[in-house]
Amino acid sequence: MSSRAFEHFDHCGSHHRGGERLQPRVEFHAAKQRIGEAPLEFVDSLGITLYEGYGLTECSPIVSANWPGARKLGSVGKPLPSVRVAIDHDVGPNTRDGEIVVHGPSVMRAYHNAPEETAQVLTHDGGLRTGDLGYLDTDGYLFI
Numbered sequence: 001m002s003s004r005a006f007e008h009f010d011h012c013g014s015h016h017r018g019g020e021r022l023q024p025r026v027e028f029h030a031a032k033q034r035i036g037e038a039p040l041e042f043v044d045s046l047g048i049t050l051y052e053g054y055g056l057t058e059c060s061p062i063v064s065a066n067w068p069g070a071r072k073l074g075s076v077g078k079p080l081p082s083v084r085v086a087i088d089h090d091v092g093p094n095t096r097d098g099e100i101v102v103h104g105p106s107v108m109r110a111y112h113n114a115p116e117e118t119a120q121v122l123t124h125d126g127g128l129r130t131g132d133l134g135y136l137d138t139d140g141y142l143f144i
Contacts, residue, residue: 037074044073052076054142058121058128059083060106064142075141076134082106085142086127087135100134100142101127 035052043050053065054076063085066077079085083104092098107128110118121129134144 040073054144056102056128056130058108058130059102059104060108062106063100063102072137072139072141075137075143077142078140079142080104080106085136088129092133096135097133098135100130100132100144102130103127 040050051066054063055061063083064077064079070078086101087098088101089098132144134142136142
């Protein structure tokens with residue numbers, strides 16, 4: 001495995017030296033880009049389980065997540081129980097991917113004092129156009 005696979009761990013301070021015992025913990029990190037399947041498979045092979053999720057500030061903030069018993073590598077998990085995710089295929093580059101549109105009680109009502117910006121991102125039925133491309137698989141997992 002190349003040293004590139006370890007760059008993420010060194011960058012976020014998760015790489016331990018000196019034989020320290022790793023303790024289970026939950027951490028939330030914001031990122032503009034997914035980790036990718038190859039590093040996740042490598043981390044899994046070490047016996048460490050990572051759970052990816054997806055969220056936006058406008059959705060207070062979690063939309064979907066993997067969790068114990070419901071995890072699929074490469075996905076950002078299933079939408080939370082009160083959240084519905086739709087894919088707008090009119091926006092996507094192909095027949096599989098489209099713009100992710102989020103519906104639910106956690107979606108903002110408006111940007112403060114910004115009606116024009118609000119009109120650009122909210123659908124007529126209150127869905128949030130995220131600007132992110134993705135798809136839902138047949139099991140309901142969201143992929144970005």
